Amino acid sequence: MSILNEIFEKALHSRIFINRELLLPDYVPDELPHRDKQIVQLGKILAPSLAGYRPSNVFIYGLTGTGKTAVTKYVLRKLIEKAKGKVISAYINCRNSDTNYRVLADLIFSLGKSVPFTGLSTAEVFSRFKNYLDSKRKIMIVVLDEIDYLVKKSGDGVLYHLTRINSCLKHSKLSLIGITNDLKFTEYLDPRVKSSLGEEELVFPPYTGKELEDILRIRAEKALRKDALAPGVIPLCAAIAAKQNGDCRLALDLLLKAAEMAEREDANIVTERHVRLAQREIEKNLVIDVIISMPLHVKLVLLAIYLAEAFNTPEQTTGEIFNVYKDVCRKMGVDPVTQRRVSEIISELDMLGLINAKVVSMGRYGRTKKIKLAASKTSILEGLKSDRELYDILEHIIEEFK
DNA sequence: AATCCACAGGAAGTGCTGGGCG
DNA sequence: CGCCCAGCACTTCCTGTGGATT
Known part of the structure; x- marks a missing residue:
């Protein structure tokens, strides 16, 4: 009881936040600097x-x-x-x-x-x-x-x-x-x-790093406690987001997640380390979120690409992926879809940003897509594991592929 | 210059779901 | 109830093609 009480008390008297809402992505502020x-x-x-x-x-x-x-x-x-x-x-x-x-x-x-x-x-x-x-x-x-x-x-x-x-x-x-x-x-x-x-x-136009800093400062002033931010935090959030095409949503999300990290650790201030952690988590969640909502065979094709890259060459063609995919299907006791469909799935995965697929011509040796992973392997694996059906056999399949 | 690989990717259709409408 | 409708995952069948090799 007293533990619970303590948790609730802490939430009420956050050492980091004043008003967390102001950092949420769909919050529309009263002022929009630089716009x-x-x-x-x-x-x-x-x-x-x-x-x-x-x-x-x-x-x-x-x-x-x-x-x-x-x-x-x-x-x-x-x-x-x-x-x-x-x-x-x-x-x-x-x-x-x-x-x-x-x-x-x-x-x-x-x-x-x-x-x-x-x-x-x-x-x-x-x-x-x-x-x-x-x-x-x-x-x-x-x-x-x-x-x-x-x-x-x-x-x-x-x-x-x-x-x-x-x-x-x-x-x-x-x-x-x-x-x-x-x-x-x-x-x-x-x-x-x-x-x-x-x-x-x-x-x-995209925001510049400076503009992002401005925006973050204004928001942070009202959302976070005055002394809760280490001096480098806002510039770092801004710099990371500036690299991502001046994405303000990312900048705000980084700041929010970093603050949450700090709070979870029971720290008094948000540091640049928290921002780095937040960055990794955001990337991972992005990947996991898209994977969760994918149909089974899309996941299996992604798994095939993962396996091919982990245990063979880091760049594969559609045909090779299709073979690995068929293997995976056999081991799972699932009927594979056609190569036409797999080719389409590969394009879908490319659009989602999980992989890079580029059409290239190898002359006499045909015309195909060169495929490699674009997201981190651990994130992809974790995303795939979120599927109950896959969770049980994933380790097994990976073992067999070594 | 012609050939030909290994696919790309368009078109049309199927079977299924989940819901109308009268 | 039977029929219709949209969406989805997927199939079948297909024509198209960049460029290394012949």
Whole structure:
């Protein structure tokens, strides 16, 4: 009892945190340093909505953690406050809703209605959305975050209809804000969608190390106790994140995790060592998270690549991986999938960043992918072990491969 | 210059799940 | 209830291809 009490007391009187929330990734602060220009630009674009005009569609481009989402949410929040009910908005993350159907379902939900999450035809859902929206008599601003995920997976069908919806609306208007970190994806877009979505374009440059330091300082001031930070901590977080394309989300996460590490150790201050630990943990968790959600055969192909690299050469071709994979399947008593599918899985793993797969031609010796691991072996192994089915036999299979 | 390997990767389809609708 | 719909993991069948070797 008294132990528990002690734990709770400690949580109440943290030596590190004042307000942990301020470091969480989806927290939108009251001020966004070094993004004034973008805030003004976006504000100018959206302002006409206050007078009842439809704002231009906007296309926002910038790498991860450059403040695209934060700025958009921030400007939208201010706008909605000012609009006194004339303007409504919806925020959709297309990584979660990566099908045409789900985007529309989410839009309807944000209008306060609901729709079955499967079963209807997309056309039906679209027409319902149109009717609901028109009956609202509002200007609606729709944010499609990570829009490239939607387009790559489901095409630009919804986008096309959404950009043309205004001609079917009598009482309402709709504007789109598309956010992406992949500029190349516009190649997949129907030119009509592309020009419509790109009525206005905003670019978010990566934060510099100095800017990241600034941001971290401002946040840390309110989130953490004054003397809880060793002097090198913030510069280190900023430096690591600056190397990762100026990713502010990573910088904040590093600081948060480092502080948590320190707290768990019962330390009085966060040191650079904690940041290093945090860095390793973040990387590991990233890897484990993606592996957990993968279907069995994707895991098995990843295992095959792991085994090939651990016990053979550090660079393999599709055919060789396929053989190892078939071996693994046999040992597990599972039917293997076709090489066509394995080739696709390898591309998927490459996109997830777990491996590097590059198409190369070896002349007479064919054309294939050169494959090697991109994530740390221990993280991958741990990720694979998180699968109950694999956990039991993994050690066994690895033994056999030696 | 022609050949030919070892695949890449597109197209279309299947079987299954999980949910409509009337 | 029967039928329809979207999504997913996967198959079948296929055409395409960079460049070392012949």
